[in-house]
Amino acid sequence: MSTLQIDFGHAKPRIVGIDLGTTNSLVAVMDLTGPRILSGIVPSVVSVTSSGEVIAGSEAREMLITHPERTVYSVKRLMGRGMADVQDELKLFPFRIAENSESVLKLQLGDKVMTPPEISAHVLRKLKEDAEDVLGAPVTQAVITVPAYFNDAQRQATKDAGRIAGLDVLRLVNEPTAAALAYGLDKRKEGIVAVYDLGGGTFDISILRLHDGIFEVLATSGDTHLGGDDIDNLLLQIALEDIQSEWGENVSDNAGLVQLLRRAVIQAKEALSFAPSAWIDLEYGPRKYQREIDVQLFNRLIEPIVERTLGPCRSCIKDAGVTVEQLNEVVMVGGLTRIPLVRSAVERLFRKRPHTELNPDEVVALGAAVQAGILGGEVADKLLLDVTPLSLGIETMGGLMSKLIHRNSTIPASATELFTTAVDGQTNVLIHVLQGERELVKDCRSLARFDLKEIEPMIAGMARIQVRFLIDANGILNVTAKDLRSGKEQSMDVKPSYGLTDDQVEAMILESYDKAEEDFKERQVREARVEADAILGATDKAREDDAYQALSEEDRAAIDRAMNELRLAYHSDDHLLIRNQIEKLNQATMSLAEAIMNEAVGKALKGTNINA
Amino acid sequence: MKFYDALGLEPKLALDSDDVKKRFYDRSRQWHPDRFSRASSEEKQRSEEMTAVLNDAFRALRDPVTRAEYFLRESGLELSKDAPPELLEEVFDLNMALEELRGGDESARPQLAAAQERFTGMLGDADASLAEYFTNYDEKPDRAVLDEIHATLNRRRYVSNLVREVEKELNVHSAN
Ligand SMILES: Nc1ncnc2c1ncn2[C@@H]1O[C@H](COP(=O)(O)OP(=O)(O)OP(=O)(O)O)[C@@H](O)[C@H]1O
Numbered sequence: 167m168s169t170l171q172i173d174f175g176h177a178k179p180r181i182v183g184i185d186l187g188t189t190n191s192l193v194a195v196m197d198l199t200g201p202r203i204l205s206g207i208v209p210s211v212v213s214v215t216s217s218g219e220v221i222a223g224s225e226a227r228e229m230l231i232t233h234p235e236r237t238v239y240s241v242k243r244l245m246g247r248g249m250a251d252v253q254d255e256l257k258l259f260p261f262r263i264a265e266n267s268e269s270v271l272k273l274q275l276g277d278k279v280m281t282p283p284e285i286s287a288h289v290l291r292k293l294k295e296d297a298e299d300v301l302g303a304p305v306t307q308a309v310i311t312v313p314a315y316f317n318d319a320q321r322q323a324t325k326d327a328g329r330i331a332g333l334d335v336l337r338l339v340n341e342p343t344a345a346a347l348a349y350g351l352d353k354r355k356e357g358i359v360a361v362y363d364l365g366g367g368t369f370d371i372s373i374l375r376l377h378d379g380i381f382e383v384l385a386t387s388g389d390t391h392l393g394g395d396d397i398d399n400l401l402l403q404i405a406l407e408d409i410q411s412e413w414g415e416n417v418s419d420n421a422g423l424v425q426l427l428r429r430a431v432i433q434a435k436e437a438l439s440f441a442p443s444a445w446i447d448l449e450y451g452p453r454k455y456q457r458e459i460d461v462q463l464f465n466r467l468i469e470p471i472v473e474r475t476l477g478p479c480r481s482c483i484k485d486a487g488v489t490v491e492q493l494n495e496v497v498m499v500g501g502l503t504r505i506p507l508v509r510s511a512v513e514r515l516f517r518k519r520p521h522t523e524l525n526p527d528e529v530v531a532l533g534a535a536v537q538a539g540i541l542g543g544e545v546a547d548k549l550l551l552d553v554t555p556l557s558l559g560i561e562t563m564g565g566l567m568s569k570l571i572h573r574n575s576t577i578p579a580s581a582t583e584l585f586t587t588a589v590d591g592q593t594n595v596l597i598h599v600l601q602g603e604r605e606l607v608k609d610c611r612s613l614a615r616f617d618l619k620e621i622e623p624m625i626a627g628m629a630r631i632q633v634r635f636l637i638d639a640n641g642i643l644n645v646t647a648k649d650l651r652s653g654k655e656q657s658m659d660v661k662p663s664y665g666l667t668d669d670q671v672e673a674m675i676l677e678s679y680d681k682a683e684e685d686f687k688e689r690q691v692r693e694a695r696v697e698a699d700a701i702l703g704a705t706d707k708a709r710e711d712d713a714y715q716a717l718s719e720e721d722r723a724a725i726d727r728a729m730n731e732l733r734l735a736y737h738s739d740d741h742l743l744i745r746n747q748i749e750k751l752n753q754a755t756m757s758l759a760e761a762i763m764n765e766a767v768g769k770a771l772k773g774t775n776i777n778a
Numbered sequence: 779m780k781f782y783d784a785l786g787l788e789p790k791l792a793l794d795s796d797d798v799k800k801r802f803y804d805r806s807r808q809w810h811p812d813r814f815s816r817a818s819s820e821e822k823q824r825s826e827e828m829t830a831v832l833n834d835a836f837r838a839l840r841d842p843v844t845r846a847e848y849f850l851r852e853s854g855l856e857l858s859k860d861a862p863p864e865l866l867e868e869v870f871d872l873n874m875a876l877e878e879l880r881g882g883d884e885s886a887r888p889q890l891a892a893a894q895e896r897f898t899g900m901l902g903d904a905d906a907s908l909a910e911y912f913t914n915y916d917e918k919p920d921r922a923v924l925d926e927i928h929a930t931l932n933r934r935r936y937v938s939n940l941v942r943e944v945e946k947e948l949n950v951h952s953a954n
């Protein structure tokens with residue numbers, strides 16, 4: 167990489183686009199030729215090693231089987247949620263909730279306790295580092311995608327995760343909308359398109375109108391707890407029951423086995439998209455479990471899940487004020503849209519063959535990169551006008567919800583309300599802000615309580631406090647209040663119902679800086695040193711080999727010289743210099759390595775047992 | 779009026795919907811926060827405020843009914859929730875029929891379907907007369923016309939709630 171490194175020193179810092187998925191995460195960037203994925207898929211799994219280090223990605227996914235008690239997956243399901251929300255999840259997922267989880271959910275991972283945003287931050291940090299390695303420059307700004315149907319708390323939690331990971335989150339973009347951007351659908355100057363996104367944990371449907379580069383979302387709907395995880399859990403249940411009857415033993419408490427089985431189940435599920443039948447195949451020590459599942463059975467199992475996506479589709483069409491006939495295109499996003507039953511259900515409902523040209527795993531990240539390009543100014547001809555998925559309101563007398571901003575309103579959107587006091591001398595007014603479509607407060611989602619305080623005592627009804635509710639372009643609520651009598655800003659306390667306060671996030675940012683966050687350059691140096699250690703160690707060992715003695719004096723001197731030079735460079739903090747010397751040592755030891763290799767192959771061949 | 783200002787329009791009741799749309803898109807392109815991500819925080823905030831008002835304005839003005847409601851509110855006229863007196867008798871009969879259908883009496887269905895059709899027709903009539911009042915008022919802002927609009931809107935709102943309710947009942951019961 168070092169030789170090909172392009173100097174970005176004078177260029178604007180790059181904004182990356184990140185798809186922070188339930189199962190898989192990806193990072194992409196906008197190039198002159200279009201959006202480009204920067205590194206491979208990063209599984210959204212986080213694990214704590216025995217030495218207390220936190221790792222994320224493929225390595226962590228391996229730990230699911232070896233150390234299930236210190237590893238967590240699908241944490242997106244817990245973002246912005248409270249204890250009461252996750253009771254159902256807890257039955258199906260091996261989440262271990264730590265004590266003191268009343269105000270903010272906390273997970274126990276080994277001896278570490280982490281909130282969902284902190285856990286997601288580790289996935290984000292991994293993506294950030296991958297991106298930095300490819301770009302050869304620090305990355306500090308990002309666009310992150312969220313399910314369109316995410317509520318305020320879930321969005322806020324995602325933004326918090328970004329901040330904790332050291333990223334300035336310039337925008338949250340809805341996943342289906344991002345996909346529409348990536349699909350280049352705007353080649354059609356005018357048109358109406360639907361995006362159907364069924365992933366690992368969430369389902370979204372959005373309908374957009376395209377107009378000369380403007381992507382105007384007309385309506386969106388979905389379910390933030392519907393996806394591949396649910397299919398996995400169904401199959402897992404069946405397999406566990408099978409095993410119970412075959413082995414005469416309930417193994418559902420054996421977390422390692424369950425994870426191994428979950429992996430086997432996922433393999434079968436994915437294979438069934440391309441084959442008429444597949445095996446769930448488990449080997450656990452000396453014991454085996456095998457079961458064939460054919461497509462007919464699989465379809466019967468998942469039909470209710472597929473069916474659950476169609477209701478939101480119908481209401482979205484209605485809310486968008488369009489008919490099925492008016493829709494020009496349907497786009498499929500998310501790993502689950504590879505399932506033939508899903509495709510045929512969508513085709514039947516929308517009466518058109520859906521687009522599946524782009525890789526459904528990558529399209530959201532690519533779209534996030536396009537949005538990053540829009541924000542960075544490189545993409546000038548596109549603009550996204552998104553909507554808020556849920557109505558926003560306040561609690562009024564009798565436990566009723568009074569709507570201020572209706573769902574599917576284009577964001578930013580705002581509303582103002584005038585508040586006053588009800589009794590003489592009252593100095594506080596409490597505003598309870600909610601999100602949801604139902605009439606009763608108890609059926610809506612509590613967002614926060616705002617306490618307008620230090621109101622000047624006066625006769626009831628005299629105070630005039632104007633409160634402005636603004637849903638910003640990220641879909642996040644901002645509230646400001648003004649005392650109309652004095653014209654001054656009204657002071658208030660905010661208590662979010664779920665999630666972290668600003669102070670808590672700040673503390674986590676500091677903590678993550680202390681422990682894990684390193685400056686990009688430092689990391690480059692550290693990585694170069696790790697490589698240097700490896701090659702120096704290997705060379706030292708090789709020098710004890712007979713092959714070393716067999717080298718010419720000249721060759722041996724060259725190796726020694728290169729080793730010394732690398733050791734000198736080692737303590738500089740210039741990673742390019744270190745890598746340069748590594749490369750030189752590599753060259754110098756080329757013939758030595760070859761000689762040793764031949765020797766080893768020779769030995770290996772001699773020892774080969776033909777019966778093995 | 780703030781919403782008209784946001785779209786750069788004269789406060790008229792009759793608007794060309796294509797023109798309103800075009801103004802909305804053009805201004806969105808200029809004002810949207812996406813265009814200000816590298817600007818100062820004051821500029822960012824201003825863009826957010828302006829876009830929020832622009833979005834609110836487009837939502838209110840693109841549809842003739844919500845537009846007229848906004849126009850009236852700005853002129854100090856609030857819509858009422860009461861049944862228009864001239865409809866009282868008919869609504870009384872309708873509620874009886876709805877009760878019967880809810881109680882399982884299918885013989886009420888034809889009557890309801892007929893009422894449904896009549897009310898839907900009324901909505902169409904209301905829209906047509908609104909359009910006429912709009913041009914009249916725009917030409918000569920006469921308070922009497924505004925009052926006519928006010929009455930029409932009240933009636934329209936009431937009738938449209940009725941239509942929705944009847945439709946719901948007819949569907950619920952045809953489903954079983
Ligand atoms: N060939 C396939 N057949 C069926 N399912 C598949 C296939 N390939 C992937 N999947 C499933 O798709 C899901 C992952 O999809 P995707 O990567 O789109 O989700 P995600 O973006 O991580 O989640 P979300 O968008 O819901 O947060 C997993 O459940 C995975 O098992």
Ligand SMILES: [Mg+2]
Nearest residue numbers: 187365500530
């Ligand atoms: Mg996804």
